[in-house]
Amino acid sequence: MRNTVADQARQYETVARAIAFIRSHARRQPTLNEISDSLGLSEFHLQRMFSEWAGVSPKRFLQYVTKQYAKQALRESADVLSVTLDTGLSSPGRLHDLMVTCEAMSPGEIKTGGAGLEIGFGAAPTPFGNALIAWTPRGICHLGFVEDAAMANAVAGLQQDWPAATLIQDRQRALQLAAEIFHAGPSTQALHLMLRGSNFQIKVWEALLSVAPGEMVSYTQLAQRTGVPKARRSVATAIAKNSIALLIPCHRVIRESGEIGSYRWGSDRKTALLAWEAAQAAR
Structure with missing residues (x-):
């Protein structure tokens, strides 16, 4: 079973x-x-x-958690990237073959802090620990891994991010979303994301969607995919600002040396995510 x-x-x-x-x-x-x-x-x-x-x-x-494997994955990504750039095509990879669509908030909407917006939220178990998921009528706006003892602080942080919005707790919907996100088989169910960031950050996050499960890229390679090959530091900053874990797969970006590097939700969790995805891809 x-x-x-x-x-x-x-x-x-x-x-x-x-x-x-x-x-x-x-x-x-x-x-x-x-x-x-x-x-x-x-x-x-x-x-x-x-x-x-x-x-x-x-x-x-x-x-899959060794540095040797990570360096090999980077070399393979470089080969894929050269073909991608030559053909003008992006990778078709999506988490578990899910269709992910994104909608960016306007600067005016961001400035109001979510005034008039109702945001549902709830905690749900995932294969990588508990997570706090938040959503609006336009899509998922937050997905973060949270230890049980820190859940109250995470909810407070969500309110700080959206100071003028009304938060509505709905654990049942959070459980439903978690089931959709971590569904292991192909699905035609589209997941909508509502992105809150600068134009450059959104451009980086959209480039992350071209990195397929089981694939890893370096910060330099991602900068190339974003179309700004010399903006490695700015790309790294945009990655750190990502508030939608997994669906915007910033965990697939590692250092050129093959080291896993830091991760907003813990480097051990990042290692687990990468190894788990590699195992699924190999199967």
């Missing part, structure tokens, strides 16, 4: 701890026995949990 999203959320907690151990001992490449011992689990339990969560064995999954 396929795991529910809630099951995957619980499994992710163990996966995150395993990834943290692996990253802190990466130079000596810890064995499966060492990793399971650090978690207080048997090798069998760890093997089963990884296979249920990622669909691949721990050994295969751990290959």
